[in-house]
Amino acid sequence: MHNHALRARYLAAVAAGLLVGCAATPPTAPKAANAADMPWLERLTFGVNSGVLAQYQKLGRNGFLEAQLRGADEQLPDAVAQDLAQPAAGRLDAAQLVLSIAAEQKRINSLPEGPEKQAARQKLNEQGIQAAYEARRRELLRAIYSPAQLKEQMVWFWLNHFSVFEQKANVRWLLGDYSEQAIRPHALGHFRDLVMATLEHPAMLQYLDNAQNAAGHINENYARELMELHTLGVDGGYSQHDVQELARVLTGVGVAAAQAPHLRPELRGYYVRAGAFEFNPARHDFGPKILLGHPLTRHGFAEVSEAVDLLVHQKACARFVSRKLAVYFVGDDPPAAVVERMTQTFQDSDGDIVAVLRTLFTSRELAAQAGRKFKDPMQYVLSAVRLAYDTRLIQNMHPVTGWLGALGEPEFGHQTPDGYSLQDAAWSSSGQMSRRFEIARTIGYGSAGLFDPENGGAATVVGFPLLTTPVYYGALAPSLSAQTRNALERARSQQEWNLYLLASPEFNSR
Amino acid sequence: MNRRLFLHTALAAAPALSVAGRLFAAPASTPRFLCVFLRGGYDCANFLVPWSSSFYYEQRPRIAIAKPDPAITDGALALDSDWALAPAVRDSLGPLYQQRQAAFIPFAGTDDLTRSHFETQDSIELGQPVQTTRDFRSGFLARLAGTLNGSTPIAFTDTLPLAFKGDSGIASISLQRGGKSPFDATQTATLRGMYTGSHLDSAVREGLELQQEVAQAMQEEMQAANRGAISTKGFELTAERMARFMRTQYRLGFVDVGGWDTHVNEGGAHGALATNLNSLGKGLATYAEALGDEWNNTVVFVLSEFGRTFRENGNAGTDHGHGSVYWVLGGRVNGGRMAGEQVRVAHDTLFQDRDYPVLNDYRSVLAGVFGTLWGLGPQQLEVIFPGARPLDLKLV
Numbered sequence: 091m092h093n094h095a096l097r098a099r100y101l102a103a104v105a106a107g108l109l110v111g112c113a114a115t116p117p118t119a120p121k122a123a124n125a126a127d128m129p130w131l132e133r134l135t136f137g138v139n140s141g142v143l144a145q146y147q148k149l150g151r152n153g154f155l156e157a158q159l160r161g162a163d164e165q166l167p168d169a170v171a172q173d174l175a176q177p178a179a180g181r182l183d184a185a186q187l188v189l190s191i192a193a194e195q196k197r198i199n200s201l202p203e204g205p206e207k208q209a210a211r212q213k214l215n216e217q218g219i220q221a222a223y224e225a226r227r228r229e230l231l232r233a234i235y236s237p238a239q240l241k242e243q244m245v246w247f248w249l250n251h252f253s254v255f256e257q258k259a260n261v262r263w264l265l266g267d268y269s270e271q272a273i274r275p276h277a278l279g280h281f282r283d284l285v286m287a288t289l290e291h292p293a294m295l296q297y298l299d300n301a302q303n304a305a306g307h308i309n310e311n312y313a314r315e316l317m318e319l320h321t322l323g324v325d326g327g328y329s330q331h332d333v334q335e336l337a338r339v340l341t342g343v344g345v346a347a348a349q350a351p352h353l354r355p356e357l358r359g360y361y362v363r364a365g366a367f368e369f370n371p372a373r374h375d376f377g378p379k380i381l382l383g384h385p386l387t388r389h390g391f392a393e394v395s396e397a398v399d400l401l402v403h404q405k406a407c408a409r410f411v412s413r414k415l416a417v418y419f420v421g422d423d424p425p426a427a428v429v430e431r432m433t434q435t436f437q438d439s440d441g442d443i444v445a446v447l448r449t450l451f452t453s454r455e456l457a458a459q460a461g462r463k464f465k466d467p468m469q470y471v472l473s474a475v476r477l478a479y480d481t482r483l484i485q486n487m488h489p490v491t492g493w494l495g496a497l498g499e500p501e502f503g504h505q506t507p508d509g510y511s512l513q514d515a516a517w518s519s520s521g522q523m524s525r526r527f528e529i530a531r532t533i534g535y536g537s538a539g540l541f542d543p544e545n546g547g548a549a550t551v552v553g554f555p556l557l558t559t560p561v562y563y564g565a566l567a568p569s570l571s572a573q574t575r576n577a578l579e580r581a582r583s584q585q586e587w588n589l590y591l592l593a594s595p596e597f598n599s600r
Numbered sequence: 601m602n603r604r605l606f607l608h609t610a611l612a613a614a615p616a617l618s619v620a621g622r623l624f625a626a627p628a629s630t631p632r633f634l635c636v637f638l639r640g641g642y643d644c645a646n647f648l649v650p651w652s653s654s655f656y657y658e659q660r661p662r663i664a665i666a667k668p669d670p671a672i673t674d675g676a677l678a679l680d681s682d683w684a685l686a687p688a689v690r691d692s693l694g695p696l697y698q699q700r701q702a703a704f705i706p707f708a709g710t711d712d713l714t715r716s717h718f719e720t721q722d723s724i725e726l727g728q729p730v731q732t733t734r735d736f737r738s739g740f741l742a743r744l745a746g747t748l749n750g751s752t753p754i755a756f757t758d759t760l761p762l763a764f765k766g767d768s769g770i771a772s773i774s775l776q777r778g779g780k781s782p783f784d785a786t787q788t789a790t791l792r793g794m795y796t797g798s799h800l801d802s803a804v805r806e807g808l809e810l811q812q813e814v815a816q817a818m819q820e821e822m823q824a825a826n827r828g829a830i831s832t833k834g835f836e837l838t839a840e841r842m843a844r845f846m847r848t849q850y851r852l853g854f855v856d857v858g859g860w861d862t863h864v865n866e867g868g869a870h871g872a873l874a875t876n877l878n879s880l881g882k883g884l885a886t887y888a889e890a891l892g893d894e895w896n897n898t899v900v901f902v903l904s905e906f907g908r909t910f911r912e913n914g915n916a917g918t919d920h921g922h923g924s925v926y927w928v929l930g931g932r933v934n935g936g937r938m939a940g941e942q943v944r945v946a947h948d949t950l951f952q953d954r955d956y957p958v959l960n961d962y963r964s965v966l967a968g969v970f971g972t973l974w975g976l977g978p979q980q981l982e983v984i985f986p987g988a989r990p991l992d993l994k995l996v
Contacts, residue, residue: 580790
């Protein structure tokens, strides 16, 4: 952007700041937007922006929903698409990464103690940190700029449901592949495919220790969480005995080494290797097993698949997943009726996520909760930058990852496998409110480093954002309370006005 | 430490008079209580080592901690003829135990048998009978805060823990970061104004106040650092900052520490668990020191959702178990001993042939501590832990 253009933008912003208090009917208000649909659009997206309004005006409510459910309209802005196509650390596929990182770690361990070893270790560590950042950055680019906003929310939802933690084992290297290969292709697919894709991914196998689970060396960790957190829920009707049985089923499910194992001839037919995934029959417990009262009839990896089938076809699973979706999109304590209908859809459609979401997004229950769900940090930060910068491409994602970290919801940063809480109260305690206001101020008062290119170079945008956009007038302004309008009127500058808007109760909920 | 000073006279009618009860000035002698929750189920058998048990050494060939032995540096520190402390906490908790300021309660825990981290953590924090329908809006520390007058509760966590969920807003702030408050008086008032009358009103007010207090604390730390004080990090830093808040303004605190879920390569005298225990021990010793005289007026209770399997697993780690070991620390606690019902550690005493049994229910133990500490009667304890039978282990 040229300097004079920047200056013009700055002046326009100042002028708008002086005007906001008395702007009764702004000339920029879009005509076609139905104000009643705005809260609904806020929940379908990470925040309404100009692209959402245009798509909604073109397709209408139903057409918009169907387009979002297809999730196919992933036409990213050119610059984003080009950026994502760049080769980068963490973009190697998982099979290569698992082996190359392990080889490098082995090499480093074999070096004598001294500066060379220390330097090599530090270098690998820095590469790991960079790989994790790159995975976060790519997720954020898509979440902010993809028109397929519901899909992006579902990617976040499933990454949280099948949560992995970057600091466990070598998981940080695998985050990009985990998202792109295990989660994204199935985010709007069938639930069973998500379970199988995460079960076969080295990030999950390392994170929940199943890579070490072998006959005679049982590790229950993944087996338990697969039922408790991924499929049935803690009240889903399984026992400690079922955990032990499922752990036996999962013996041998692990991560491929460089060399395939030497197997006795009778086991060779059971060996499975696909990318970084390996089912090693020599580590598997081939004894008979009973899961949830059902004797399993198949053997080897087919038995794993049979066990997953059994889990995902439980009504407990349909209800557990449906309720969690309703908590995310509707509210902390979603009405039983909508959860029941979603559960029914889940079962009738064999776990078709699109069908379940359609039931949800066409429900009266969702509409009745408009504006009442407190945004979690991801929804808050993304809606703020989408409002502030709309389609303008952020050059540096570090401020965004920093804000998510400060608010306690960094991507891939949840240590325990339960993922982040979806409850309002988890994000609205006193300490969090003040921190959120600080971030509102940072975003409202300047470009916050978002446009300082990551490889150095001069900032491409300076000054503060102008939030009095058509999106503001179309989607936000009509919902503001007298108290909030009063605060906005007292703003002594455009920056302060930005702070109050981003800190307001209305902007903090959806 | 038995004091009968702080009861609400009309308990049932007690309104939520202020945010976190701050309008009341509590008498100077009101006890201070800090609950430390070790999330993830810490392996108590490698913290408080049952060194007289040959079964322990048989079942943990790779991760057992060596018996007390003056000839080696990484052996356990004998506390009595059966129990010894992990060397990782020798220098932090060892002295506290010797000064009778630390007691341990082996075989402690809950009757929740899910062995799920989240389920059992919730159980403990809610403090409701396990068999009943849970009310997720009512944690035991919130009920305690409601029962005491002027307890001024605070959670040193990013989000408000379930234990503090209740009707009135309780302050929570993480002490791991912070800085100078960016808002002037007008902005603070305007920000508050937008939330007046909303359900977030008190959270916003508390948040803006706490922000200023933490900023003040950090300013003082920086000045101290400039005068050459050693700077701490991790839990020690949190503990030092907590002491600043708990020494003056707050009397009922909660903090959690994670990283205890040692399924793989847990280690023994050294390794993952030892590192975490070392940092925790140092932090608590720092806390004791930083409280100064108020340490004599303080009780710290350390608990975790469950113990771990007594046998090491196939990966030199341990899986989710049942009975745990709880810790009680404080300047005037009746320490230097093991408290509660015990059983020898052997194959035939394991619960379900895998875990420590629970012989000391955490609700009963805590009810006993609370009863003595604040002079609470059966009716008040019934509000805090419905259906629990208070067990007075003479800890305070």
